Amino acid sequence: MSAPLTAPSVAVETDERAARTAYERPTGWLSPTNKRRWANFKANRRGYWSLWIFMVLFVLSLFAEFIANDKPIIASYKGEILFPVAVDYPDSKFGGFLAVTEYRDPFIRDEIEANGWMIWPPIRYSYGSVNSDIPHSAPTAPFWMMDEAQRCSAYPLKAEDPGCVIGNMNWLGTDDAARDVMARVIYGFRISVLFGLVLTILSALIGVTAGAVQGYFGGWTDLLMQRFIEIWSSMPVLYILLIIAAILPPGFWVLLGIMLLFSWVSFVGVVRAEFLRARNFEYVSAARALGVGNATIMYRHLLPNAMVAMLTFLPFILSGSITTLTSLDFLGFGLPPGSPSLGELIAQGKENLQAPWLGLTAFFTISIMLSLLIFVGEATRDAFDPRKTFQ
Amino acid sequence: MSAPTAAPVGSSSGPGDETILSVRDLSVAFRQGGNTQLAVDRISFDIARGETLALVGESGSGKSVSALSVLRLLPYPAASHPSGQVLFKGHDMLSVPEDAIRRVRGNDITMIFQEPMTSLNPLQSVERQISEVLHLHQEISQTDARAKVLDLMTQVGIREPEKRLASYPHELSGGQRQRVMIAMALANRPELLIADEPTTALDVTVQAQILELLGDLKRHHGMAMLFITHDLGIVRKFADRVCVMTGGKIVESGPTSEIFKNPQHAYTRHLLAAEPKGRPPRANPEAPVVMRGEDIRVWFPVKKGFMRKTVDHIKAVDGVSLTLKAGQTLGVVGESGSGKTTLGLALMRLIRSKGEIHFDGQALHDRTFKTMRPLRSAMQVVFQDPYGSLSPRMSVSDIVGEGLAIHAPHLTSQDRDRRVAEALVEVGLDASTRWRYPHEFSGGQRQRIAIARAMVLKPRFVMLDEPTSALDMSVQAQVVDLLRDLQSRHELAYLFISHDLKVVRALANDVIVMRAGKVVEQGSAEQIFDHPGTDYTRALMAAAFNLATAPVGAVSD
Numbered sequence: 001m002s003a004p005l006t007a008p009s010v011a012v013e014t015d016e017r018a019a020r021t022a023y024e025r026p027t028g029w030l031s032p033t034n035k036r037r038w039a040n041f042k043a044n045r046r047g048y049w050s051l052w053i054f055m056v057l058f059v060l061s062l063f064a065e066f067i068a069n070d071k072p073i074i075a076s077y078k079g080e081i082l083f084p085v086a087v088d089y090p091d092s093k094f095g096g097f098l099a100v101t102e103y104r105d106p107f108i109r110d111e112i113e114a115n116g117w118m119i120w121p122p123i124r125y126s127y128g129s130v131n132s133d134i135p136h137s138a139p140t141a142p143f144w145m146m147d148e149a150q151r152c153s154a155y156p157l158k159a160e161d162p163g164c165v166i167g168n169m170n171w172l173g174t175d176d177a178a179r180d181v182m183a184r185v186i187y188g189f190r191i192s193v194l195f196g197l198v199l200t201i202l203s204a205l206i207g208v209t210a211g212a213v214q215g216y217f218g219g220w221t222d223l224l225m226q227r228f229i230e231i232w233s234s235m236p237v238l239y240i241l242l243i244i245a246a247i248l249p250p251g252f253w254v255l256l257g258i259m260l261l262f263s264w265v266s267f268v269g270v271v272r273a274e275f276l277r278a279r280n281f282e283y284v285s286a287a288r289a290l291g292v293g294n295a296t297i298m299y300r301h302l303l304p305n306a307m308v309a310m311l312t313f314l315p316f317i318l319s320g321s322i323t324t325l326t327s328l329d330f331l332g333f334g335l336p337p338g339s340p341s342l343g344e345l346i347a348q349g350k351e352n353l354q355a356p357w358l359g360l361t362a363f364f365t366i367s368i369m370l371s372l373l374i375f376v377g378e379a380t381r382d383a384f385d386p387r388k389t390f391q
Numbered sequence: 392m393s394a395p396t397a398a399p400v401g402s403s404s405g406p407g408d409e410t411i412l413s414v415r416d417l418s419v420a421f422r423q424g425g426n427t428q429l430a431v432d433r434i435s436f437d438i439a440r441g442e443t444l445a446l447v448g449e450s451g452s453g454k455s456v457s458a459l460s461v462l463r464l465l466p467y468p469a470a471s472h473p474s475g476q477v478l479f480k481g482h483d484m485l486s487v488p489e490d491a492i493r494r495v496r497g498n499d500i501t502m503i504f505q506e507p508m509t510s511l512n513p514l515q516s517v518e519r520q521i522s523e524v525l526h527l528h529q530e531i532s533q534t535d536a537r538a539k540v541l542d543l544m545t546q547v548g549i550r551e552p553e554k555r556l557a558s559y560p561h562e563l564s565g566g567q568r569q570r571v572m573i574a575m576a577l578a579n580r581p582e583l584l585i586a587d588e589p590t591t592a593l594d595v596t597v598q599a600q601i602l603e604l605l606g607d608l609k610r611h612h613g614m615a616m617l618f619i620t621h622d623l624g625i626v627r628k629f630a631d632r633v634c635v636m637t638g639g640k641i642v643e644s645g646p647t648s649e650i651f652k653n654p655q656h657a658y659t660r661h662l663l664a665a666e667p668k669g670r671p672p673r674a675n676p677e678a679p680v681v682m683r684g685e686d687i688r689v690w691f692p693v694k695k696g697f698m699r700k701t702v703d704h705i706k707a708v709d710g711v712s713l714t715l716k717a718g719q720t721l722g723v724v725g726e727s728g729s730g731k732t733t734l735g736l737a738l739m740r741l742i743r744s745k746g747e748i749h750f751d752g753q754a755l756h757d758r759t760f761k762t763m764r765p766l767r768s769a770m771q772v773v774f775q776d777p778y779g780s781l782s783p784r785m786s787v788s789d790i791v792g793e794g795l796a797i798h799a800p801h802l803t804s805q806d807r808d809r810r811v812a813e814a815l816v817e818v819g820l821d822a823s824t825r826w827r828y829p830h831e832f833s834g835g836q837r838q839r840i841a842i843a844r845a846m847v848l849k850p851r852f853v854m855l856d857e858p859t860s861a862l863d864m865s866v867q868a869q870v871v872d873l874l875r876d877l878q879s880r881h882e883l884a885y886l887f888i889s890h891d892l893k894v895v896r897a898l899a900n901d902v903i904v905m906r907a908g909k910v911v912e913q914g915s916a917e918q919i920f921d922h923p924g925t926d927y928t929r930a931l932m933a934a935a936f937n938l939a940t941a942p943v944g945a946v947s948d
Contacts, residue, residue: 282776283779283782285741286780286781286841287782287793290768290794291763291765291768291797292793292797293797300793301785304784
């Protein structure tokens, strides 16, 4: 350099903090701000534990086929290793004549046991499998509410029957179609959470885009879209859902699409507000003066501001989506009949007051799931709260 | 008004004999995460009745924190006092119970803050805010309170106070807001007034008026004042005694005249030497014209009625013409609201305007935002607030390199990185700091980053929008030196916008004086500074160089 620069070494510029930190490119994947947020999140013990419990439950439910299934995980038959949980073997392979192998059938069971072995999941029922050996008419109580003689009374050999083992017991009883409630809860939990997650992510994508465009461009764009959203969100969502559900065959994706029509709106407000506020920041003007394009400015400079508001909302929207799906199922306009659904379980509980395990199971499953999500949401809110810096 | 309380010393002639505030060994520590940081380290000072003590230091020196501790206004329990006492008339403010200190706050000791916009409640009228202080500490009827409020407003120099009673803070100018703050602070006849940089956010002309008002009031009421500032010019004119603070410690204290005449500590000497100095290099009359504007107008329509008919215009810039040559600086000065920044934004085509703009021989006035983009690399901006102008979530490397990615897309990432590093070195920063985030830098360093962002594109024209007014005095001088150095090295043309004439004097070859969107005076810097032609220019200069006020009407209040 030709001319001597002003001495930046003068101790006046308070860069002692700078001197203390290392100058290398930071390596950790969390920036200091995010580290602080994670520490704040962890400081909320209830939320932190809720996140762990929820994650464990969710990951377990993703492997529901290995926990509750009417097919063995691995079987050995005549020296051949089979994976019935993943592969459909024809019934004829085991000397039967049905199209689909019914592994719970005593005939197939005895045939395989005689020529090899089977490893069953801990619960030998899938969400649709019917327990044909219930001691009295469905719904039946959880097995621990009955003595051994009673719970095995329907099997041909009573208590000595090879079918009367713990894997065939109904931990939470059966519903009115003699299906295992425990298996249905596991699958129902999975489908609820997946539905909620997909819906939330898609709504976030649409809502954030719409809010960003409105907030950034403002003016007529903002005015027209705001009026549209006002009209759109004043429509009676539940009635429209019922009408559409009556026309289209209801299924996971149809329901998702219908609910997506209305759920994206909830994100628009916060994102729009953040963009309206931040578009006049000097660093946005500076980027504009550099010639940066609109899309890049929105993505690189403004979106990070809006992310905080959006992430804070996310767990609450998630639990809201789950509740909506459950209530539709309860009303009978939800997932197709036979699907594992918590809403349908509540409906059964309402119909069968003499079988309190149905209603109680549904109640505890849903309330625990939603409570966990709300606690996680509270901790997230704490984590992003800038005023929590000094604690 | 009732008769003023009998004060032993009524003027600023010297310290009184009765100490009313005595700070002993005061420390303040902040706890964040697991670490504790000492912000103030065992300071001691005394204030006598009727005396003005100035606490001088740069940002981060702990002066505001010390002042807030006097009234226990820090965010406890994050803040704590490991040692010390604050004795006000013999009572330790740090240990008295909460309701006792509430009786002191706003009554015996009052405060004025730096930012008059945020320290007034935007939802309450002026009358309510002033009378609230009265009702809190006195038994007073509504009518008496109103009379008292009017009296206070007259005292602090608000014209036509009856009309202003129902006004809300946003309807007042910055200076008037600060006057309202002062009226609130004076309402209960405090014995000690703590003023925390009360004029830093104001225009120089308004600053002079407010300082004069504070001086008058102090003489009248004989109250003591703890004055916190970074501006030594104010201290020299205003304070009886000075404490110089740096790094949480008081390094030197004594009577003002002595400190200025015979500074002992190296830091004090450094502060005294740190004023933007020097003159711009001589202008070369043959230099090519970089920027030329003809009759530039920026009018904002005022729309009224159901059909949103345009009934009037706010003329932010009204017919300004200018020429700017390579390697030279054009200073644009004026009060806030005079249209300086708008003019700059219009020249950069960041705002819609009428009139011809020629840059480097090319016409800009009919280009759209998109067709402007190729030219953007040659014209850059440095903004006022180094805290707002850097995206907090991007690393320095990304911030400085952003323009390169657009204007030099053919560069490999190594080349780009090298250019970024060079730019940082050129503005006097360590190139290895480029992986860090803006919040890890001080104000001066951030402004250097903002300058590096402009310089990395090798521009020909740079608009500098008050680049020094948010910085500490000594850092201002460094930034001015840096700008002058960069200019001579790269033949840059500067449009330098400022209300601070000291800095303009140090940089500008030519000066435009603006008021209400119009040019009041235009000419070479020597001509304007040595022979100002209008009262307005003279008022600006008196305020900037001598902290003196102008006759009523020359400038706004």
